[in-house]
Amino acid sequence: MVLLSGGMDSATCLALAARRDGHRCHALSFDYGQRHRAELDAAARIARLLGALEHRTLRIDLGALGGSALTDRAIAVPEQPGSGIPVTYVPARNTVFLSFALAWAEVLDADFIYSGVNAVDYSGYPDCRPEYIAAFQRMADLATRRGVDGRPVLLRTPLMALGKADIIRLGAGLGVDFAVTVSCYQADASGAACGACDACRLRHAGFVAAGLADVTRYQAARHPG
Amino acid sequence: MVLLSGGMDSATCLALAARRDGHRCHALSFDYGQRHRAELDAAARIARLLGALEHRTLRIDLGALGGSALTDRAIAVPEQPGSGIPVTYVPARNTVFLSFALAWAEVLDADFIYSGVNAVDYSGYPDCRPEYIAAFQRMADLATRRGVDGRPVLLRTPLMALGKADIIRLGAGLGVDFAVTVSCYQADASGAACGACDACRLRHAGFVAAGLADVTRYQAARHPG
Numbered sequence: 001m002v003l004l005s006g007g008m009d010s011a012t013c014l015a016l017a018a019r020r021d022g023h024r025c026h027a028l029s030f031d032y033g034q035r036h037r038a039e040l041d042a043a044a045r046i047a048r049l050l051g052a053l054e055h056r057t058l059r060i061d062l063g064a065l066g067g068s069a070l071t072d073r074a075i076a077v078p079e080q081p082g083s084g085i086p087v088t089y090v091p092a093r094n095t096v097f098l099s100f101a102l103a104w105a106e107v108l109d110a111d112f113i114y115s116g117v118n119a120v121d122y123s124g125y126p127d128c129r130p131e132y133i134a135a136f137q138r139m140a141d142l143a144t145r146r147g148v149d150g151r152p153v154l155l156r157t158p159l160m161a162l163g164k165a166d167i168i169r170l171g172a173g174l175g176v177d178f179a180v181t182v183s184c185y186q187a188d189a190s191g192a193a194c195g196a197c198d199a200c201r202l203r204h205a206g207f208v209a210a211g212l213a214d215v216t217r218y219q220a221a222r223h224p225g
Numbered sequence: 226m227v228l229l230s231g232g233m234d235s236a237t238c239l240a241l242a243a244r245r246d247g248h249r250c251h252a253l254s255f256d257y258g259q260r261h262r263a264e265l266d267a268a269a270r271i272a273r274l275l276g277a278l279e280h281r282t283l284r285i286d287l288g289a290l291g292g293s294a295l296t297d298r299a300i301a302v303p304e305q306p307g308s309g310i311p312v313t314y315v316p317a318r319n320t321v322f323l324s325f326a327l328a329w330a331e332v333l334d335a336d337f338i339y340s341g342v343n344a345v346d347y348s349g350y351p352d353c354r355p356e357y358i359a360a361f362q363r364m365a366d367l368a369t370r371r372g373v374d375g376r377p378v379l380l381r382t383p384l385m386a387l388g389k390a391d392i393i394r395l396g397a398g399l400g401v402d403f404a405v406t407v408s409c410y411q412a413d414a415s416g417a418a419c420g421a422c423d424a425c426r427l428r429h430a431g432f433v434a435a436g437l438a439d440v441t442r443y444q445a446a447r448h449p450g
């Protein structure tokens with residue numbers, strides 16, 4: 001079970017699960033009212049390119065609860081990084097995503113859940129830290145039939161301690177086509193990036209630091225380089 | 226924030242939060258492909274009768290993942306209790322529900338999440354045990370903005386240690402109209418109960434043990450008494 005957002009981290013995570021660790025992978029994405037729906041098209045293409053057995057997209061109603069610039073059109077996406085937890089934080093998003101992953105993993109009788117969460121570039125999101133993942137694992141062990149049976153579903157977060165440049169090098173080495181991935185918070189319908197939001201800046205700096213060409217498709221005149 | 230299923234436990238829980246503890250309550254229900262949709266109509270009526278400020282129903286796609294008699298029409302609901310974890314177990318259901326509750330609690334800046342989970346009559350569901358709730362609390366403390374700020378959202382499960390008869394006495398004392406609540410796994414569209422499933426048996430035995438009249442509406446000729 002691999003959580004696949006359509007961004008570069010989860011694409012690299014799927015490549016690790018499938019190509020390095022040799023698992024037969026089922027990929028799960030969420031349509032949660034995010035503004036950047038081009039991510040979902042990207043996720044479907046990535047799942048196909050990396051040979052996932054199955055890719056499902058669940059519709060969930062996080063946007064109906066409001067509270068984030070990523071799902072609520074009344075809150076602007078900032079173009080300058082601020083301090084503290086950013087307005088792009090979606091309340092309890094990773095908890096909701098991992099909960100559905102746990103449900104599907106139980107139905108599939110999957111041994112592992114892979115998530116591309118990352119503490120280095122987490123930009124202040126509390127639910128991307130290793131201590132959070134460890135606490136989710138303990139909760140999951142108590143929540144599930146497999147946990148009760150002594151065969152808990154194990155969370156794998158292989159990118160947790162890696163910087164963006166490391167992730168890009170790792171993914172490139174496993175044959176991930178990053179031109180297909182979408183990181184931008186305000187990508188256009190084709191997936192072309194704005195070049196200005198936090199996610200675009202981090203991504204571009206990652207390519208530069210990795211010493212690789214930035215293959216991102218940018219909207220006209222928005223290339224950050 | 227009160228999780229409201231439309232059953233008697235969550236109705237009693239809302240009454241405790243609103244009438245005993247004096248909170249201004251927001252109630253949350255889930256349309257998750259359950260067979261017993263009469264529950265959702267019941268939840269809306271209960272929220273109104275107990276004075277909730279707001280009642281929201283989120284559509285979530287748990288049924289699309291399969292794996293339970295409560296959401297998958299290919300699996301029969303048993304009329305005799307079995308041993309171990311029953312087929313009516315929905316994988317990771319409480320984890321998914323509590324995750325959405327946590328998300329909404331953060332958006333509302335709510336201080337408490339009330340859940341009517343109960344370990345006494347839990348019929349083998351792993352995610353109804355106190356050790357599970359404690360682990361969810363620790364995870365939530367790390368997952369959220371409020372947790373980071375040192376004002377964590379607190380889970381309240383006031384029915385955890387109570388038997389069905391205690392819950393019925395408590396709810397009746399707080400003015401809960403149990404005729405409105407639906408417990409049956411295969412209620413008809415009007416909410417009338419089958420009188421035969423595990424949930425109906427537990428509920429009827431609860432009224433008997435509480436020394437109160439069973440006010441449940443049963444389908445014709447299905448009264449268990």
